[in-house]
Amino acid sequence: MLVQELKQESRVSVAPRIIGYGECLPGSPVTNEQMEDVLSIRKEWIEKMIGNDSRHFAVDFSKRTIAYSLTDLCTAAAEEAIEQTGINPQEIDVIVLSTATPDHLMPATVNLVADRLGLHHIQTYQIQAGCSGALQALDVARHLLVGERRYALVIGGDVCNKYMDLTRDFTKLRSSELINYALFGDGAGALLLTTKNCDGLEITSIENRFEGVGEEPGQVMNWFGTVPENIQELSKREIRKQYQSAKEDYKAIEKRVPIMTDQVLTTLLEERNWKREDVTYFLPPQLGWHMTKAIIDSLGLSLDATINCVQETGNNGNALPYLQLKKLHGRLKPHNKVVGIAIESSKWIKTGITLEYKEGETNE
Structure with missing residues (x-):
C-alpha cells in the first residue's frame, strides 16, 4: 500500500508552480508634485532624469517619522498570497526572504515575519541582495521543495528608512543624493510556490x-541602524x-x-x-x-x-x-x-x- 501511495505521489508531483501572489505598497503614492513640496526636488528634474510618476515610502514625511517596518510590509504581502490560495498557513514548509534593507542585522526579518504569521518550527532562509535577490530567493525555494515539502513562501522587499535622515535639510543636498529619494521606493511582494498538481505558473x-x-x-x-539621539x-x-x-x-x-x-x-x-x-x-x-x-x-x-x-x-x-x-x-x-x-x-x-x-x- 505504501509503495502505491509513493508511486501516486511521484506521478502528481510537478516542478514548482506559482499559485499565490501578494504585495504591499505602504501609504498613498507620493507624486512628483509632493516630492517637490516636501523634499524640494523639482518635479521637472525628476521627470527628466528618472521618468517615474510616483513611489511609495514607509515613512511619513509630514511628521518625519517611520510609519512601516520591512516586517510590516512583508507580512502583509505574505498574508495576501496565502489568502489568495486558500491553503492553511500551517501547510507552508519553508520561507525564503530576500532584501537589501533588513529591519535588523539580528534577528533576521524572515523570522520576524514567520512569527507574525504564527508559523512555528518552519524552515526559514534570508538572502541579502539587491533586486537580483528576488530571483535568487525563488531559486533557493524551488530547490527546497523536495521530499515531503509541498509549499514554499517566497518574499522580497525593501524600505528606504535605512538610508534616510529625515532631519536633513534636503534643499542643501547634491543632485547625486537627491536622485535616490526620487528613484527608490518601499514595498514588498510575495509568492506562494507548490509542487502539487494544480494550475500555476511553472x-x-x-x-x-x-x-x-x-x-x-x-x-x-x-x-x-538607528543613530542615538545624543x-x-x-x-x-x-x-x-x-x-x-x-x-x-x-x-x-x-x-x-x-x-x-x-x-x-x-x-x-x-x-x-x-x-x-x-x-x-x-x-x-x-x-x-x-x-x-x-x-x-x-x-x-x-x-x-x-x-x-x-x-x-x-x-x-x-x-x-x-x-x-x-x-x-x-x-x-x-x-x-x-x-x-x-x-x-x-x-x-x-x-x-x-x-x-x-x-x-x-x-x-
Missing part, C-alpha cells in the same frame, strides 16, 4: 551569474562624509545594464530552445522608467508584451519582480511563456527566469 529555469570580477561596484548602499553632531557629519548612504555610477549603469539584459535574455531563450516570438510576456529590469524604456527599445520589444511597474511604484528593489509577476495573475492562458530579468549593479549580477503557465493534470 518555473522552468533560473539564471544567476556574478559578473563583477575586477569591476568597480555600480552601486553602494550603507546604513547604520550622538555628537560632529560624529554625524563624519559618518556622512566617510560613508555616503547611497552612491551610484549612473554612467556605468546606463552603459552596462542594457548589454547585460540582452545577454541574459539570449541565454534564457537558448536554454529553453525558445524564440522571442514564443514569449507571451517579458519582465524587463525595473530600474527607473527612462532606463527601463531604453532597455525595452534596445531589445526591440513592444510595450504591450512587457510588464512594468516602476513608473508607479518606484524602484523598491527585491519587491519588483514579484510585483511584475502579480500583474500577470488572471491574464495567463495555458502554455503562455514568460521571461523575467533582473540586473543588480551593486557588483554586476545577472539574473533571469523563465516560466510557463500550465494547468493541473487529472491522473487516472
